[in-house]
Every structure is written in structure tokens, then in C-alpha cells.
Amino acid sequence: MAMTVAETDMRTFRWGKPLVVAIDGPSGTGKSSVSRETALRLHAAYLDTGAMYRAVTWHCLDTGVDLADAAAIENACEEVDLAISTNPDDQKVSVGGRDVTEAIREPGISKAVSAVATTLGARAELIRRQKQTTADSGRRIVAEGRDITTVVAPGAEVRILLTASEEPRLRRRGLQLGGTQSAEALKEQVLARDAKDSAVVNFQEAADGVFTVDSSHLDFEETVDAVLAVIRRATR
Ligand SMILES: Nc1ncnc2c1ncn2[C@@H]1O[C@H](COP(=O)(O)OP(=O)(O)O)[C@@H](O)[C@H]1O
Numbered sequence: 001m002a003m004t005v006a007e008t009d010m011r012t013f014r015w016g017k018p019l020v021v022a023i024d025g026p027s028g029t030g031k032s033s034v035s036r037e038t039a040l041r042l043h044a045a046y047l048d049t050g051a052m053y054r055a056v057t058w059h060c061l062d063t064g065v066d067l068a069d070a071a072a073i074e075n076a077c078e079e080v081d082l083a084i085s086t087n088p089d090d091q092k093v094s095v096g097g098r099d100v101t102e103a104i105r106e107p108g109i110s111k112a113v114s115a116v117a118t119t120l121g122a123r124a125e126l127i128r129r130q131k132q133t134t135a136d137s138g139r140r141i142v143a144e145g146r147d148i149t150t151v152v153a154p155g156a157e158v159r160i161l162l163t164a165s166e167e168p169r170l171r172r173r174g175l176q177l178g179g180t181q182s183a184e185a186l187k188e189q190v191l192a193r194d195a196k197d198s199a200v201v202n203f204q205e206a207a208d209g210v211f212t213v214d215s216s217h218l219d220f221e222e223t224v225d226a227v228l229a230v231i232r233r234a235t236r
């Protein structure tokens with residue numbers, strides 16, 4: 001009887017063998033959705049590091065931290081009681097025990113998040129927590145963001161840069177937000193945010209040893225298959 005893709009993947013990537021898959025890329029390339037599906041197929045944990053930056057931003061706005069004050073952001077980041085699930089089947093983010101899973105996806109957070117992402121002290125604290133989470137996972141995890149291949153997990157067994165040209169990235173984000181955003185607002189949320197975030201981290205070009213997967217002309221399933229093919233090749 002023919003095996004499903006999931007069964008094939010289980011046979012290829014056995015339990016107990018360390019497998020850290022690091023995935024970076026610009027906004028709207030499919031990092032979160034593709035990484036989560038890849039983690040499900042590999043029976044691995046899944047870490048959405050962007051959700052951590054978003055949760056700290058939510059916390060700063062909730063507690064009145066001035067987003068122009070780098071020291072205040074850093075302080076908030078060090079103190080925040082932030083919990084993020086690494087179960088790809090049940091993505092939950094909470095701050096101080098409050099479920100913020102939905103709230104951190106609001107356009108207001110997307111607009112403000114670069115202030116946190118470009119505060120180096122805040123990055124240092126989140127990177128420390130992300131490294132800890134990766135270690136706690138028993139090193140069987142798919143982690144995605146902007147600096148996973150280069151800073152959080154440069155020693156990962158597999159490192160991938162997921163790219164796509166501007167048009168599909170804007171279209172995907174527009175569809176994801178239910179067609180509620182103007183073309184200008186989408187450009188602000190995707191392209192302008194990438195430009196701001198690029199000031200502190202390079203997620204537009206693949207570092208040495210990082211495989212590039214271009215999803216511009218691939219649908220979701222094809223992108224997951226392309227990522228799994230890279231993982232297979234890299235771990236053979
Ligand atoms: N290859 C693809 N083709 C079409 N849509 C995709 C593809 N990859 C992801 N998507 C969809 O695009 C949207 C943005 O994907 P997401 O994973 O949030 O991107 P990112 O994390 O890189 O910002 C989601 O609705 C997702 O389902």
C-alpha cells in the first residue's frame with residue numbers, strides 16, 4: 001500500500017535523532033504556515049519567534065511603555081512573563097497569564113513591532129529565550145523568524161531562507177487579512193516593516209550554507225514539499 005507523505009517523513013526522520021530546522025525570510029513568504037506544517041510532518045516542536053516579538057510589543061502597548069525609549073523596551077522584555085507553546089497543533093501565546101494569541105496578529109501590533117525588533121537589548125533577551133526553548137525541545141524543532149539561521153541556531157542541521165517576490169507576498173498577506181487592508185496599508189505592513197527590520201538583521205540574503213527556497217511560483221503544498229526535500233537532502 002502506498003505511504004502518505006507523513007508516513008514517509010516519519011520513516012526518514014526517526015525519533016530521538018536531533019533535528020533543528022531553522023527557517024528565515026521576509027514577511028509573507030510563508031514562514032509561519034510552512035514551518036508549522038513541516039513540524040507537524042516531522043513530529044517536531046515548532047517555534048514562531050516572530051510571535052515573541054509581537055507578544056513583547058503587545059505587552060509594551062498594554063503597560064504604556066514608550067516605544068521610542070529603547071531602555072524601557074529592553075527592561076519590559078527582560079521582565080515580561082511570556083509563554084509560547086511549541087506544539088504545532090496548538091499555538092498559544094500568553095503574557096502574564098492572558099491569552100494574546102489573537103491580539104498579537106492585529107495590524108496595530110504589526111505596525112509597532114519593529115520598534116521592539118530593532119532594540120538590540122530586547123533582541124538579546126529574546127534570542128536567549130529562543131536558544132533555551134530550542135535546547136528544551138530535545139533539539140527536535142522547526143524554528144522560524146529572521147535570525148534563526150544566523151544567530152539563534154547557526155548550528156542547526158538544516159538552515160533555509162524562504163523567499164518570494166513582492167507581489168505574491170502582498171497578495172498572500174492581503175488574503176490572510178480577509179481583504180480588509182488597502183494596498184497602501186499592506187505595503188506598510190509588509191515592505192516597509194521588512195525595510196525597518198533589515199536595519200538590524202539580514203534576512204534578505206542566504207548566509208553561507210543556508211539553502212534558499214523561493215515560494216513565488218509555488219502553492220502552499222508545493223512549498224512544504226520543497227522544504228521537506230531540502231531537509232531530506234541535508235540530513236541524508
Ligand atoms: N506558497 C504559498 N502560496 C500561497 N499562499 C501561501 C503560501 N505559503 C503561505 N501562504 C499563505 O500566505 C499567508 C502568509 O503566510 P505566513 O506563513 O503567515 O507568512 P510569514 O510567516 O512568512 O509572514 C498565509 O495565509 C498562508 O497560508
Ligand SMILES: Nc1ccn([C@H]2C[C@H](O)[C@@H](COP(=O)(O)OP(=O)(O)O)O2)c(=O)n1
Nearest residue numbers: 027028049050051053113117145146147197
Ligand atoms: N527572529 C525574529 C522574528 C521576528 N522578528 C521581527 C520582525 C517582524 O517585524 C516581527 C514579527 O515577525 P513575524 O514573523 O510575526 O512577522 P510576519 O508578519 O509573519 O512577517 O518580529 C525579528 O526581528 N526576529
